[in-house]
Amino acid sequence: MSTSVVLNQAVKRYGEVEVIHGIDLNIDPGEFTVFVGPSGCGKSTLLRMIAGLEPISGGDLLIDGARMNEVPAAKRGIAMVFQSYALYPHMSVYQNLAFGLETAKVPKAEIQQRVAQAAEILRIEPLLKRKPKQLSGGQRQRVAIGRAIVREPKIFLFDEPLSNLDAELRVQMRVEIAKLHKDLGNTMIYVTHDQVEAMTMADKIVVLQAGIIEQVGAPLDLYNNPKNRFVAGFIGSPKMNFLDATVQGSDAAGAKLRAGGSDIVVQRKIATGDKVTFGVRPEHIALSEAAGVKLAEVKVDLVEQLGGQTMVYATTDDSQPLIIAVDGQRQVDLGSRLTTYVDPARYHVFGADGRAI
Amino acid sequence: MTAQSISASARIKGGAVGSSIWSRAWENHAPGYLFLLPWFIGFFGLTIGPIITSLYLSFTHFDLLTAPRWAGLDNYIRMFTNDRNFVASMRVTMFFVIFSVPLKLAFALGVALLLNRGMRGLPLYRALFYLPSLLGASVAIAILWRQIFAGDGLVNQFLALFGIVGPSWISNPNYSLWTLIVLSIWQFGSPMIIFLAGLRSIPQDMYEAASLEGASKWRVFWKITLPMLTPVVFFNAIIQTIEGFKSFTPAFIISGGTGSPINSTLFYTLYLYNEAFSFFRMGYASALAWVLLAIVAVFTAFSFFTSKFWVHYDD
Ligand SMILES: Nc1ncnc2c1ncn2[C@@H]1O[C@H](COP(=O)(O)OP(=O)(O)OP(=O)(O)O)[C@@H](O)[C@H]1O
Numbered sequence: 001m002s003t004s005v006v007l008n009q010a011v012k013r014y015g016e017v018e019v020i021h022g023i024d025l026n027i028d029p030g031e032f033t034v035f036v037g038p039s040g041c042g043k044s045t046l047l048r049m050i051a052g053l054e055p056i057s058g059g060d061l062l063i064d065g066a067r068m069n070e071v072p073a074a075k076r077g078i079a080m081v082f083q084s085y086a087l088y089p090h091m092s093v094y095q096n097l098a099f100g101l102e103t104a105k106v107p108k109a110e111i112q113q114r115v116a117q118a119a120e121i122l123r124i125e126p127l128l129k130r131k132p133k134q135l136s137g138g139q140r141q142r143v144a145i146g147r148a149i150v151r152e153p154k155i156f157l158f159d160e161p162l163s164n165l166d167a168e169l170r171v172q173m174r175v176e177i178a179k180l181h182k183d184l185g186n187t188m189i190y191v192t193h194d195q196v197e198a199m200t201m202a203d204k205i206v207v208l209q210a211g212i213i214e215q216v217g218a219p220l221d222l223y224n225n226p227k228n229r230f231v232a233g234f235i236g237s238p239k240m241n242f243l244d245a246t247v248q249g250s251d252a253a254g255a256k257l258r259a260g261g262s263d264i265v266v267q268r269k270i271a272t273g274d275k276v277t278f279g280v281r282p283e284h285i286a287l288s289e290a291a292g293v294k295l296a297e298v299k300v301d302l303v304e305q306l307g308g309q310t311m312v313y314a315t316t317d318d319s320q321p322l323i324i325a326v327d328g329q330r331q332v333d334l335g336s337r338l339t340t341y342v343d344p345a346r347y348h349v350f351g352a353d354g355r356a357i
Numbered sequence: 358m359t360a361q362s363i364s365a366s367a368r369i370k371g372g373a374v375g376s377s378i379w380s381r382a383w384e385n386h387a388p389g390y391l392f393l394l395p396w397f398i399g400f401f402g403l404t405i406g407p408i409i410t411s412l413y414l415s416f417t418h419f420d421l422l423t424a425p426r427w428a429g430l431d432n433y434i435r436m437f438t439n440d441r442n443f444v445a446s447m448r449v450t451m452f453f454v455i456f457s458v459p460l461k462l463a464f465a466l467g468v469a470l471l472l473n474r475g476m477r478g479l480p481l482y483r484a485l486f487y488l489p490s491l492l493g494a495s496v497a498i499a500i501l502w503r504q505i506f507a508g509d510g511l512v513n514q515f516l517a518l519f520g521i522v523g524p525s526w527i528s529n530p531n532y533s534l535w536t537l538i539v540l541s542i543w544q545f546g547s548p549m550i551i552f553l554a555g556l557r558s559i560p561q562d563m564y565e566a567a568s569l570e571g572a573s574k575w576r577v578f579w580k581i582t583l584p585m586l587t588p589v590v591f592f593n594a595i596i597q598t599i600e601g602f603k604s605f606t607p608a609f610i611i612s613g614g615t616g617s618p619i620n621s622t623l624f625y626t627l628y629l630y631n632e633a634f635s636f637f638r639m640g641y642a643s644a645l646a647w648v649l650l651a652i653v654a655v656f657t658a659f660s661f662f663t664s665k666f667w668v669h670y671d672d
């Protein structure tokens with residue numbers, strides 16, 4: 001019943017400038033896919049190409065196997081929720097929801113029934129007579145989603161729909177959109193630059209940078225096995241620590257790295273003398289030997305007590321910053337020296353080209 | 358000096374000159390008021406003064422040479438009961454306003470929509486289309502207009518190419534007012550610029566949302582563009598209507614100041630002008646001016662009242 005979306009070597013050019021460089025992507029029916037990446041990486045552009053708001057300069061877009069490049073936006077069976085909501089300010093909420101159906105010449109009785117149904121799902125029934133300016137940000141967001149729902153599209157597209165909401169509401173709406181996806185079962189594509197949103201909502205995350213795909217995968221897949229340094233740094237919060245390291249020697253057991261002023265043996269095959277990056281997430285660093293192998297001696301610069309977690313900002317002997325997240329409330333003195341340990345299964349090594357080794 | 362002693366000496370100074378608000382205001386802000394003086398002179402001497410004087414004169418008979426004689430409501434009574442020219446000029450002006458304003462606004466909006474599609478050389482076109490508005494109310498253009506629409510003018514020479522013998526547009530009472538309406542529409546530049554700015558301020562994603570929903574251009578115009586433009590339409594309508602009521606120069610030039618032929622271009626302002634400066638009935642002319650003001654005020658108030666029902670302000 002649900003719908004697949006496929007991109008083959010999709011390219012977008014604005015005049016001379018190419019901003020999307022040949023993207024291949026498979027989105028399975030019913031999947032919740034999140035495009036994530038830093039500002040300007042082309043998330044919105046890619047979404048708008050799928051929507052039909054931007055012409056595709058090269059390659060193919062297939063929806064349910066049919067080529068859609070030249071099909072007008074309204075005929076692609078998609079609905080889109082805009083970051084700005086794009087509600088019509090002069091129409092009531094009801095009229096906003098009904099506009100698309102009226103355009104499609106749906107009979108009046110059916111419009112009423114479909115609007116009522118969407119309003120019930122989103123709990124905006126009491127607001128139907130109001131104008132958008134009489135709504136709060138969260139309510140406007142619901143109306144914008146309602147406008148997509150009433151059209152019963154095959155695919156929902158969201159472009160940073162929550163970025164205008166405050167933190168609390170954002171979490172709440174995030175849950176609601178996820179629930180909506182579960183209830184409706186449609187294919188949904190969601191753009192955000194917030195990696196927490198991506199991690200919590202997605203079946204599949206597409207990490208973009210500068211118009212190319214860095215990695216595609218399930219949230220935990222990206223967290224556990226980032227293919228490169230960019231993805232490793234982008235996914236996960238707080239960010240992964242990166243220590244510059246040199247390979248001192250290498251044998252069958254692994255390579256000996258000099259990182260953070262001390263030596264650590266990693267089970268990788270790397271040539272002696274290579275410059276590499278040693279990556280480890282703050283939550284995978286421990287302060288007791290039981291956790292694994294010794295990483296480095298550090299000096300404590302700053303401590304943040306978050307209640308459930310203690311964040312320690314420290315510097316290694318060769319002046320590289322290292323963030324450590326310790327569970328629970330731990331008393332750590334500023335300026336004190338700590339010895340850090342790391343679980344051998346949970347560190348990452350990246351070559352000079354940024355690729356994971 | 359300490360802050361205390363400064364405020365103390367200021368108090369002594371203020372107390373010495375006088376204790377009224379005015380003298381203290383003068384004491385404290387004299388240089389400011391001096392700078393304002395030219396404006397005050399202009400405002401009171403050239404604007405407020407004449408306005409109040411004209412109100413007084415409207416209750417008098419006054420021929421500029423002898424002192425005004427108090428006439429009570431005579432002027433007003435005569436206007437509403439016994440003045441065919443008043444009625445005629447009112448009819449001409451109303452006709453002019455009712456046709457020229459909507460046509461001009463429609464034309465201005467149409468051109469603004471075309472220009473808003475983002476064509477090359479937009480600044481050039483914008484300037485060219487705006488030009489007539491700068492020139493339009495001037496004497497030179499009115500004279501040019503007279504040449505164009507005269508019996509042997511450009512329009513008829515053009516029509517002659519197709520074997521059509523055109524009338525003398527400006528001396529035929531059936532067409533003379535229409536030539537002035539066309540002249541007024543031709544000056545669509547300033548409402549067009551304002552429409553263009555209004556169109557630019559409609560968020561693009563509004564149109565994108567509509568296009569995703571499959572709305573035709575026609576539907577988008579009527580359901581989105583026009584409603585979102587209503588504040589600008591309202592503004593333009595008010596301004597242009599007031600302009601229309603005040604319109605004087607073109608009719609004066611084209612009819613040689615007479616409102617001919619057979620009063621077909623006797624604009625209200627033209628009639629007023631003739632009463633004042635041809636027949637030296639200043640009192641009556643003043644009364645005419647005040648009635649025009651009242652009409653414009655009533656119209657504007659009415660427009661504001663109706664705006665509740667059709668003008669959409671967002672946020
Ligand atoms: N109309 C345009 N003309 C030229 N370049 C454009 C145009 N629109 C976007 N770009 C460029 O395309 C690139 C991708 O833009 P896009 O809006 O897709 O980024 P994004 O990933 O959505 O960023 P953000 O998170 O800030 O929304 C940017 O470098 C941008 O400068």
Ligand SMILES: [Mg+2]
Nearest residue numbers: 043044045160
């Ligand atoms: Mg974007």
